[in-house]
Amino acid sequence: MPPAHSPSSPGSPNPPTPQGASGTATAPAGNDAIDALDGRLIRLLAEEPRIGVLECSRRLQVARGTVQARLDRLQAKGVIGGFGPEVDPAALGYPVTAFATLEISQGQGADVRAHLASVPEVLELHTITGAGDMMVRIVARSNADLQRVIDRVVGFDGIVRSSTAIALENPVPYRILPLVDQAAAE
Amino acid sequence: MPPAHSPSSPGSPNPPTPQGASGTATAPAGNDAIDALDGRLIRLLAEEPRIGVLECSRRLQVARGTVQARLDRLQAKGVIGGFGPEVDPAALGYPVTAFATLEISQGQGADVRAHLASVPEVLELHTITGAGDMMVRIVARSNADLQRVIDRVVGFDGIVRSSTAIALENPVPYRILPLVDQAAAE
DNA sequence: TCCTCCGGTGGGCATTCTGTACAGCGGTGC
DNA sequence: GCACCGCTGTACAGAATGCCCACCGGAGGA
Numbered sequence: 001m002p003p004a005h006s007p008s009s010p011g012s013p014n015p016p017t018p019q020g021a022s023g024t025a026t027a028p029a030g031n032d033a034i035d036a037l038d039g040r041l042i043r044l045l046a047e048e049p050r051i052g053v054l055e056c057s058r059r060l061q062v063a064r065g066t067v068q069a070r071l072d073r074l075q076a077k078g079v080i081g082g083f084g085p086e087v088d089p090a091a092l093g094y095p096v097t098a099f100a101t102l103e104i105s106q107g108q109g110a111d112v113r114a115h116l117a118s119v120p121e122v123l124e125l126h127t128i129t130g131a132g133d134m135m136v137r138i139v140a141r142s143n144a145d146l147q148r149v150i151d152r153v154v155g156f157d158g159i160v161r162s163s164t165a166i167a168l169e170n171p172v173p174y175r176i177l178p179l180v181d182q183a184a185a186e
Numbered sequence: 187m188p189p190a191h192s193p194s195s196p197g198s199p200n201p202p203t204p205q206g207a208s209g210t211a212t213a214p215a216g217n218d219a220i221d222a223l224d225g226r227l228i229r230l231l232a233e234e235p236r237i238g239v240l241e242c243s244r245r246l247q248v249a250r251g252t253v254q255a256r257l258d259r260l261q262a263k264g265v266i267g268g269f270g271p272e273v274d275p276a277a278l279g280y281p282v283t284a285f286a287t288l289e290i291s292q293g294q295g296a297d298v299r300a301h302l303a304s305v306p307e308v309l310e311l312h313t314i315t316g317a318g319d320m321m322v323r324i325v326a327r328s329n330a331d332l333q334r335v336i337d338r339v340v341g342f343d344g345i346v347r348s349s350t351a352i353a354l355e356n357p358v359p360y361r362i363l364p365l366v367d368q369a370a371a372e
Numbered sequence: 373t374c375c376t377c378c379g380g381t382g383g384g385c386a387t388t389c390t391g392t393a394c395a396g397c398g399g400t401g402c
Numbered sequence: 403g404c405a406c407c408g409c410t411g412t413a414c415a416g417a418a419t420g421c422c423c424a425c426c427g428g429a430g431g432a
Contacts, residue, residue: 052389064410081274083269084231084272087366088264119364126353126357128353166315172309251379377431392415402403
């Protein structure tokens, strides 16, 4: 199996193609967003994360250097943050997911954030507009365990009220590809 | 730069260590959850996704074969789903994130799900307990654009009511490491 | 108590990919 | 018209992967 992707520069011993500049994509906007090739590259990597740069160049029918350059640029621009392992909380023993909306008393924001950040079961925290002030995504080992987690989360001065919604199903797991396609199409 | 991680078998030309079986971890539970070594491996990969199996074995002070075996097992058990690229919606031109709670009329569930799944800006969808029936995570190019997205999301028969909360800040971006550590410690 | 199974360790080999340089072509923009 | 930038091929050395083998040692079963 082939190694992995990584940043670097041009050059590359790869597939066929006569010689001299053959194809020449319309050149990416470079300015903002991504172009079609970037989109195809991201999609390819998302579908088969373990293929290397060379394999990508073959699939995409472009030179290896091009793929490497695109990858470097995407990472530099922050479009691609990294290739970290996707860990499934359920497989770790935390199959219950819930969203809690918290109401914070004035001026306690900083402390509450620090507190929430210290709880392992808190996977995500957003400050929001609307009824509540914050929204956290939490996981637990079971519904019973969820109670323990919630107690720990809301048991802190500064949190005046909270409401929790347990996630039952997940018809659309976190995805980004459709958006990538749309951005690339633009 | 080194290639990437991948499944395979034992064997490995690596670091020192006398000879014959030297260390011998207490043996992983194997049954459920993960052990300390798995935890360290995941953390290592999460922090430096681009290092290869060999590099991991060096950092973790274990044989290459061990790392490969652990990785294979973790992927087989589903703990690690993959190594897809982490794409940042903001970098794609969608800096606004919002959470919408939807109320669905009886029996329209399936249709609504299909509809929501067809909207690129819908990154995630959960059915939940509590006041609403579903919760979606959506992104938009701007607050003005958010209106367009919301219209598209809720403009569907079967959705009787909805309330949206815009995410202002993200004090704790999605993370999984603290949970991994806890699971490994267990 | 003995035996087998499983997981970890070391070593080695062929294959393949990566990292990097270089030179030419062609479209874009000044 | 000219310079700039991006893509294309090619080459080469270094390094990692995929895989096979033998051995050790603790856990669990007969």
